[in-house]
Amino acid sequence: MPPMLEQLENLIRERQEAGDPDASYVARLLHNGREKVAQKVGEEAVETVIAAMQDDQQAIIAESADLLFHLLILLVETGVSLADIEQELARREGVSGLTEKASRKD
Numbered sequence: 001m002p003p004m005l006e007q008l009e010n011l012i013r014e015r016q017e018a019g020d021p022d023a024s025y026v027a028r029l030l031h032n033g034r035e036k037v038a039q040k041v042g043e044e045a046v047e048t049v050i051a052a053m054q055d056d057q058q059a060i061i062a063e064s065a066d067l068l069f070h071l072l073i074l075l076v077e078t079g080v081s082l083a084d085i086e087q088e089l090a091r092r093e094g095v096s097g098l099t100e101k102a103s104r105k106d
C-alpha cells in the first residue's frame with residue numbers, strides 16, 4: 001500500500017483513540033457514528049463517478065482523494081486494516097476477473 005495511505009490510516013486510528021470532535025474532522029465524523037461515515041463514502045463515490053462522467057481530470061483527482069480518505073475512516077470504524085485489503089488483493093493476484101466470474105455457481 002502507498003505509504004501515504006498507511007500514514008493516514010495511523011492518523012485516523014489516533015483520532016479514533018484520542019481525537020477531539022471539536023478540533024478534528026476525523027474525530028467528529030467517527031463520533032457521529034458508522035452510518036454517517038458510510039453515508040460520506042457513498043457521497044464521495046457518487047461525486048467521483050460524476051467527475052469521471054464529466055471527464056474532469058482535476059475533479060476526478062479531488063473526489064478520488066475524498067473517497068479514499070473517507071473509505072479509510074470507514075475501514076478504521078469497522079476494524080478493517082489496509083493490510084487486510086492488501087491480503088485480499090494478493091489472494092486474487094493472477095486470477096482474471098473473467099475466470100473468477102465464470103467459476104461462480106450462481
Ligand SMILES: N=c1c2ncn([C@@H]3O[C@H](COP(=O)(O)OP(=O)(O)OP(=O)(O)O)[C@@H](O)[C@H]3O)c2ncn1[C@@H]1O[C@H](COP(=O)(O)O)[C@@H](O)[C@H]1O
Pocket residue numbers: 011015023024025026027065066069
Ligand atoms: N485528507 C483529509 C481530508 N480530505 C477531505 N477532508 C475533509 O472532508 C470534509 C468533507 O468533504 P465534503 O466535500 O463532503 O465537505 P462538506 O460539504 O463540508 O461535507 P459535510 O461533512 O458537511 O457533509 C471536508 O471538510 C474536507 O476538508 C479531509 N480532512 C482531513 N484530511 C486529513 O486528515 C488529517 C486529520 O484531520 P483532522 O481530524 O481534522 O485533524 C488532516 O491532517 C489531513 O491529512
